Amino acid sequence: MTDLYRKEEQVKKEQLQEIITDLTRPMNNTGKSFKIWIGFLLILICAGGIMYFRQLVNGLAVTDMRDIASWGLYISAFVFFVAVSLVGSLISAILTLSGIKWATPLTRIAEIVAVAGLFSALAIIVIDMGRPDRLLNIFVYGRLQSPIVWDIIVVNTYLVISLLLLYLPLIPDIALLRKNMGHKPKWQQKMYKILSLGWQGTQDQFKLLNLSITALMILIVPVALSIHTVTSWLFASTLRPGWDSTIFGPYFVAGAFMVGTAAVVIVMYFIRSQFKFKEYITDYHFNMMGKLLVLTSLLYLYFNINEYMVPAYKMKPLEGEHILGLFTGDFSLMFWLVQILGMILPIILMIFKPFRKAKPIMIISVFIVIGAFFKRFLIVVPTLLHTYLPVQNYPESYQHYNPTLAECTITAGSVAAVALVISLFIKLFPIIPIWETAHEKGISNETINN
Amino acid sequence: MGEKEKDKSRRKFLLDFGALGMGSLVASSLLTESCSKIGPGPGKKVTLLNSKNELVEVDSLYISTLNKNLSPNHNSEGRKGLPGKKFVLVVDLGKCKNARKCMDKCASVHQLRPDQHHLNVLLMQDSEHTAPYYMPKHCQHCDNPPCVKVCPVDATFKRSDGIVLIDNERCIGCRFCIAACPYTARSFNWYEPKDAEKYKDVPYNIELNVPQKKGTVTKCTFSADCLREGKLPYCVSACPNEVYYFGNVYEDAVTNGTTGETVSLSGLLAKNSAYRLMEDLGTAPSVYYLPPKDRALIPEKDNENNSDDIKRKS
Numbered sequence: 001m002t003d004l005y006r007k008e009e010q011v012k013k014e015q016l017q018e019i020i021t022d023l024t025r026p027m028n029n030t031g032k033s034f035k036i037w038i039g040f041l042l043i044l045i046c047a048g049g050i051m052y053f054r055q056l057v058n059g060l061a062v063t064d065m066r067d068i069a070s071w072g073l074y075i076s077a078f079v080f081f082v083a084v085s086l087v088g089s090l091i092s093a094i095l096t097l098s099g100i101k102w103a104t105p106l107t108r109i110a111e112i113v114a115v116a117g118l119f120s121a122l123a124i125i126v127i128d129m130g131r132p133d134r135l136l137n138i139f140v141y142g143r144l145q146s147p148i149v150w151d152i153i154v155v156n157t158y159l160v161i162s163l164l165l166l167y168l169p170l171i172p173d174i175a176l177l178r179k180n181m182g183h184k185p186k187w188q189q190k191m192y193k194i195l196s197l198g199w200q201g202t203q204d205q206f207k208l209l210n211l212s213i214t215a216l217m218i219l220i221v222p223v224a225l226s227i228h229t230v231t232s233w234l235f236a237s238t239l240r241p242g243w244d245s246t247i248f249g250p251y252f253v254a255g256a257f258m259v260g261t262a263a264v265v266i267v268m269y270f271i272r273s274q275f276k277f278k279e280y281i282t283d284y285h286f287n288m289m290g291k292l293l294v295l296t297s298l299l300y301l302y303f304n305i306n307e308y309m310v311p312a313y314k315m316k317p318l319e320g321e322h323i324l325g326l327f328t329g330d331f332s333l334m335f336w337l338v339q340i341l342g343m344i345l346p347i348i349l350m351i352f353k354p355f356r357k358a359k360p361i362m363i364i365s366v367f368i369v370i371g372a373f374f375k376r377f378l379i380v381v382p383t384l385l386h387t388y389l390p391v392q393n394y395p396e397s398y399q400h401y402n403p404t405l406a407e408c409t410i411t412a413g414s415v416a417a418v419a420l421v422i423s424l425f426i427k428l429f430p431i432i433p434i435w436e437t438a439h440e441k442g443i444s445n446e447t448i449n450n
Numbered sequence: 451m452g453e454k455e456k457d458k459s460r461r462k463f464l465l466d467f468g469a470l471g472m473g474s475l476v477a478s479s480l481l482t483e484s485c486s487k488i489g490p491g492p493g494k495k496v497t498l499l500n501s502k503n504e505l506v507e508v509d510s511l512y513i514s515t516l517n518k519n520l521s522p523n524h525n526s527e528g529r530k531g532l533p534g535k536k537f538v539l540v541v542d543l544g545k546c547k548n549a550r551k552c553m554d555k556c557a558s559v560h561q562l563r564p565d566q567h568h569l570n571v572l573l574m575q576d577s578e579h580t581a582p583y584y585m586p587k588h589c590q591h592c593d594n595p596p597c598v599k600v601c602p603v604d605a606t607f608k609r610s611d612g613i614v615l616i617d618n619e620r621c622i623g624c625r626f627c628i629a630a631c632p633y634t635a636r637s638f639n640w641y642e643p644k645d646a647e648k649y650k651d652v653p654y655n656i657e658l659n660v661p662q663k664k665g666t667v668t669k670c671t672f673s674a675d676c677l678r679e680g681k682l683p684y685c686v687s688a689c690p691n692e693v694y695y696f697g698n699v700y701e702d703a704v705t706n707g708t709t710g711e712t713v714s715l716s717g718l719l720a721k722n723s724a725y726r727l728m729e730d731l732g733t734a735p736s737v738y739y740l741p742p743k744d745r746a747l748i749p750e751k752d753n754e755n756n757s758d759d760i761k762r763k764s
Binding site for chain 2: 060063142238390
């Protein structure tokens with residue numbers, strides 16, 4: 001009897017070791033392509049940094065924003081990053097709380113996408129400021145009447161909760177790394193030692209950990225909804241045609257779930273193909289993420305119909321001018337490309353199962369993410385160009401907005417920063433939760449601890 | 451009483467008297483000669499700003515540093531309105547001939563670049579079959595200002611006399627106010643401001659909104675600095691065509707900037723069926739327009755550079 005038990009124990013141990021070896025593979029094997037990738041990202045970020053330095057010296061004149069189009073690419077990117085970050089709450093909280101098991105290996109991917117998105121959101125909003133040197137004025141003179149102050153409060157709250165939701169489930173894994181990463185440089189081992197907080201894996205500790213994670217998951221749902229709702233209010237709280245809408249909150253939230261899900265699919269695909277994680281990120285996961293993407297896209301389509309069809313039916317003068325600008329005017333090409341390639345076509349394709357296989361759905365997701373970026377641009381810029389009063393006695397260029405090289409480079413740098421944070425995280429921590437995977441394979445805590 | 455104590459009390463004495471103005475400043479500086487805690491050596495001239503907002507030159511010998519706690523915001527007075535006032539501007543559209551003297555004067559006193567406007571004369575046409583007319587457009591100094599609501603740092607604010615100002619030393623340059631303003635009344639310093647080098651050492655005046663500062667928003671001030679001195683705004687007195695009336699709602703009186711004639715505000719508004727821009731937005735502007743009837747000059751669309759963007763007012 002004890003022999004049988006011991007044998008079983010031995011099998012489990014080997015199984016665990018296999019899981020650990022598999023899931024720490026991205027941390028141990030750094031291929032050439034990865035180094036090129038990081039180098040590429042660093043070049044983009046440095047180029048953005050140089051351009052930002054130029055902007056600091058010469059002022060926002062280096063952008064094409066002027067008195068009419070006073071917000072542009074930076075604010076579009078800000079809304080985009082906040083949108084992407086919402087997926088953290090969707091996958092790691094909403095799905096998990098609903099008792100959906102398949103999402104477990106994806107929670108950490110979703111959380112790191114969220115955290116990386118938030119970092120860039122915070123960076124780009126400071127980049128957009130005319131006087132970044134006065135950033136602290138927000139804390140010294142902050143006024144609660146301003147939606148910007150609400151946004152600062154909720155975005156930072158969301159960042160803290162997201163960081164905790166990323167970190168807490170990592171603790172048992174870091175404790176495992178402490179034992180299994182002896183060949184790593186000293187600083188890295190020291191980091192694991194500190195971050196594991198002396199985790200022993202006792203019953204009590206697990207109980208406390210699970211309780212904390214559940215509490216955070218419940219807490220993050222309303223905070224997540226509010227970050228994007230409040231971000232939409234930056235626009236909806238004004239009197240400008242195209243922004244003056246009551247459905248902007250849910251419209252933005254639905255769009256955020258769509259782009260965030262697509263972003264996670266892209267990250268999943270590259271992790272799986274790069275590190276041969278076929279066993280852990282399976283076709284089933286892509287299939288389910290595809291279904292989730294159809295659901296969120298349909299929701300977004302519904303809000304799009306509301307947002308564009310109702311004013312288009314009434315054609316109130318200024319609203320009508322704005323809508324026509326999108327449908328047939330200056331922005332029509334971008335508008336229809338975004339709506340068709342970034343939303344309608346993906347929905348139709350993903351309804352069919354073959355398109356929910358790993359590669360097709362990744363390609364579809366790339367279209368959705370790019371489309372979502374330009375969609376934010378279409379929300380921010382055209383409204384500003386459609387003023388109530390005629391634009392006169394300004395240079396002709398004020399009637400248009402074409403982002404300059406400086407703006408494009410800085411924005412590209414901020415997007416690269418999101419990719420860099422995710423890539424470095426994969427190198428330092430297991431991107432797929434080890435202990436949760438082990439638990440699902442029926443390996444007990446005792447085995448993990450020993 | 452020790453030597454130190456004596457020194458302190460003497461300083462306090464000087465402080466109290468220092469506030470009495472230049473005369474006492476001279477007197478006290480004579481007394482403080484023995485303290486010798488004064489600026490650069492004798493014979494050097496120092497430029498100072500006095501309480502009348504004039505730059506004056508004083509020999510450094512006559513300056514003593516007052517160790518008094520000055521208010522951290524020297525412009526704090528400018529944040530309060532003038533008591534008993536609620537300013538109003540009336541624009542007679544029938545009189546405007548697009549002379550643009552108001553725009554020129556405004557741009558020069560506020561140190562604006564040619565592509566920046568606190569005040570913009572627009573060529574308007576309400577609909578296809580109505581006649582075009584010129585409309586000078588200022589900040590409307592709304593009583594329910596959408597721009598003030600959204601400012602995250604209280605840089606732009608509404609005074610008790612109705613004026614909406616902006617503090618360029620506090621503005622963080624988020625441009626939310628520009629996005630929120632339905633009248634396109636605000637401008638941003640995208641570039642280094644005009645003559646930045648020349649005005650580098652001039653202290654900031656919140657009521658004049660100069661010197662302009664790069665990376666901040668600038669706007670019409672209703673010439674709050676003139677109003678404090680009891681004068682009419684720059685644009686109002688610069689107009690050669692009797693377009694502008696300016697005055698105080700509480701006194702129900704407005705004065706024409708060209709003729710100097712003072713008339714009853716309510717009478718003027720009633721007689722001419724005055725209106726405000728975009729009344730339906732609920733912003734409650736402080737600027738009234740008298741409809742463009744009996745015009746001295748009917749503009750022709752074709753000879754305007756901007757004729758492609760003539761719009762109805764909503």
